[in-house]
Amino acid sequence: MVQNFLGYGIELWGLMATGDIARLFAIDLLINPETRGTQDIHHVITAVASSSSIKSAERFISQHIAPRQSQAIACLAYSSYEEIVQDANVDIVYIASPHSHHFQNCMLAMEYNKPILCEKPLTVNANQAQKLYETAKQKNIFLMEAVWTRFFPLSIKVRQLIQDGEIGEVLRVYVDNSTGVDISKLGANHRYLDMGLAGGALLDIGIYPLIWVFQTMYHTREKSQRQKPSRVFGMLTYEKTSGTDQMVSAVVEFPASAPNGNTASHGIMATSMVLSNDPDDSRVSGATVRIQGLKGEIQVHGPVHRPEWIRIIHKTAKDGSVQGYESRDIHYDIPAGGHGMYWEADEAARCIRDGKIESFVIPWDESVTIMQVVDKIRAQAGYTYPEEIESTQYPLNLKKRTVS
Template identity: 35%
Template sequence: MSKPLRWGIISTGGIATNFAKDLLTDPANRSASDVSHVIKAIGSRSVPSAQKFLDMLSSADAPADWGGKNGSLDGCKAHGSYEEVYADPNVDVVYIGTPHTLHHRNTKDALLAGKHVLCEKPFTLNMEELDELIAIAKEKKLFLMEAVWTRFHPIMYAIQDVLFSGKLGKIKRFQADFSMNFNADKQPDSHRMVDPALGGGSLLDMGPYPSVWAMMTLFNHPSNNKTPPNVLFTHQTIYKRSNVDLNSRWLLEFPGLGGVQALLTTDMATLGCGEMTALIDCEEASLAIAWGPFKPEKFWIIPHIARKSGSITEKTEHSHPVVGNSGMAYEADEVFRCLAKGKLESERMPWDESKIVQGWFDQVRKEGTSALKDMKGTEGQ
């Protein structure tokens, strides 16, 4: 194993907390003997805020306490600005965990400072921002990846193995949903799900999750030959208080799979469809993925009931638990391995696939009537 990968963490919110704690878990518990992570810098709007975050990490409970006990926080500095993290000579790669509308600016600044970047999803507000970041990464020869951690979970590989093996026959239909009641009426105007300036609404915050299942099971299916789908339909319901989208849905058609249609839904005002987050109907049976879409740990293969068709006659449950804190360490391991091999992008989370999903979001947003419909990005600034 080569020397540890030295991380800088931007922002001290909930998502950054989960990521940082995952970096502090024992890689051996997820059968990763070739990786090593340390945190060297925390960036916040003030030194006390960054220090509070660092103190929290230093006193973290198991399994994140492993890192503190084994030197993963040794020499970590609390910085009162993001720029200080970008300039820190002890940082190799920066994790961007800020609100959606800041992703482009923060990532661009980190890249221009010569740092590799793992940026939370959604990657950017629009395609123009994303294109600019990719161009900078290419020019600077720096690694850049969108943090879609679900792509790297054990269950994703297991589901792909089942679908790609042909055991269930051809895929006939797909639907994936991320619905969660955020009680928007009880939230302040500044809440990230309510405030349009922070990219509020269900689409950008929740949309990456149904999207990852469509990309990994349909787009990446061998029979699809990496053929991008067509967007057939989009719809948004508006939350009138702040004019962000209360829910969004879009219908895709995959010509590479014979016209398979995929319905993707996000909703921040209802609880959704119980214990299931996605359903993939195939010729021989259906494959149902457990809730939630960000970190499911089991799936079911379900026989067809109608006309008793299909060769599979018994329902089976398949468990593939995530090891560690929140399941975000798997993507950090991918960054380590890519950098060890001198790669600028991940083969499992490539730039072109981020652009496909960004294109969906752009179209849904621009065909809707929310406050984000015509929002401009910070590309070129």
């Protein structure tokens, strides 16, 4: 990171891959940070790499970066990931490749001592995540899983409400993130249907319910008091042709509730490719997250990954008995027409500026614990991916992705 004459910390980003998530990230990254109240960080994109062709990287730059970034700032296109991690004008690499390739791509970046913001899920399994964090610690390199939902002001508010005891001890959290895709219209190489890309619902969209379960029932306890799940029960339904998972339901039991640990608590998550939690796309289906405590409930409305508003419902009592309920709504706009990905980028930049190798908003041990839950769900169903993408061996030459 460099300082300019205005006092900004300027973070130079290299984007690894050029798919849809990289596009959204690039657009958000180049929105004026002052529109979201950020005064200390400024983001610049200096390189883009595509594993398929340099033309893909060049097209990405011309469509999504050049119209939003000063032409005086050079943004180079690369046809390989090896080139971008060797670029001295890249402070941090954003990895947006398929999660099947995250382990190999993160190891490559750390081989060249590049700090990393890697899309969720960080890896395919917990062993890979553990190996990445051990390597980052050994090499003293910043590494953060890009769990963007964690950094939304709405999410921060929900966590604070729980920690303040607003709804009492949280005993149960329901989360549903289901997209309602017509699988018959997807090509055989779509990431949902490609086992070689660790395709299916669980790792792609099912991570978000687990993010909510953990940020409300685990992360809201004091760090020294956080306890791993005591039991995990999961069920999977498969897409017949590809063999990928199309629907997952799971219950995660924590030995202590939040915020004080007075009793056990349950996180109940559901995800599906073929069903939808918002079937008519009008938001009338109600809350996608329900956080239930002894004194009331917090309901989260809007897409699970990009929530829009919350409703806080309290029990009203008199002389020790419940008289009724009262509620209030809080809406959260995402500034400047953004998608909400800039907040995680701000966090990564500040951590690097301050000499941190880990973000406490999504700490390493928590990322590993979430992947351990995923592993248990898969193990109960006997669900495995190809050996090469489950491996912790580096380097391995994985197959090229169809769209980079």
